[in-house]
Amino acid sequence: MESIRPVESLLAQIDAARARPAAGSQSGGFGAAMAEALNKVSQTQNGAADLQSRFQMEDPKVGLEDTMLAMNKASLGFQGLLQTRNKLVQAYSEIMNMQV
Numbered sequence: 001m002e003s004i005r006p007v008e009s010l011l012a013q014i015d016a017a018r019a020r021p022a023a024g025s026q027s028g029g030f031g032a033a034m035a036e037a038l039n040k041v042s043q044t045q046n047g048a049a050d051l052q053s054r055f056q057m058e059d060p061k062v063g064l065e066d067t068m069l070a071m072n073k074a075s076l077g078f079q080g081l082l083q084t085r086n087k088l089v090q091a092y093s094e095i096m097n098m099q100v
Contacts, residue, residue, distance in 0.1 A: 013037075034084070041077040048074040 013033040048070040054062040 034081075037077075037081060041074070041081055044070070044077050045074040 013036070014030070048067075051062055051067045051070045055064065055067045
């Protein structure tokens with residue numbers, strides 16, 4: 001259940017951004033949520049790389065299960081952000097191809 005919490009947090013942030021009224025001078029919003037999500041995924045990937053390195057160096061405090069779980073969490077977070085980026089690029093392309 002712990003691996004679902006970051007995804008639920010991101011969804012809650014997106015819902016909160018939708019509920020706010022649109023304003024040009026608004027700080028935060030979707031861009032800030034994406035930046036925060038990128039930072040969290042980066043931290044998760046760095047943590048997984050650290051665990052992998054420690055496991056390879058045969059650190060007795062690091063188990064295979066913890067390492068694999070961290071690597072899968074990092075992969076899942078990255079795939080989610082990649083799909084979000086792809087959808088944004090697709091939406092941008094569709095908007096740019098619209099005839100005015």
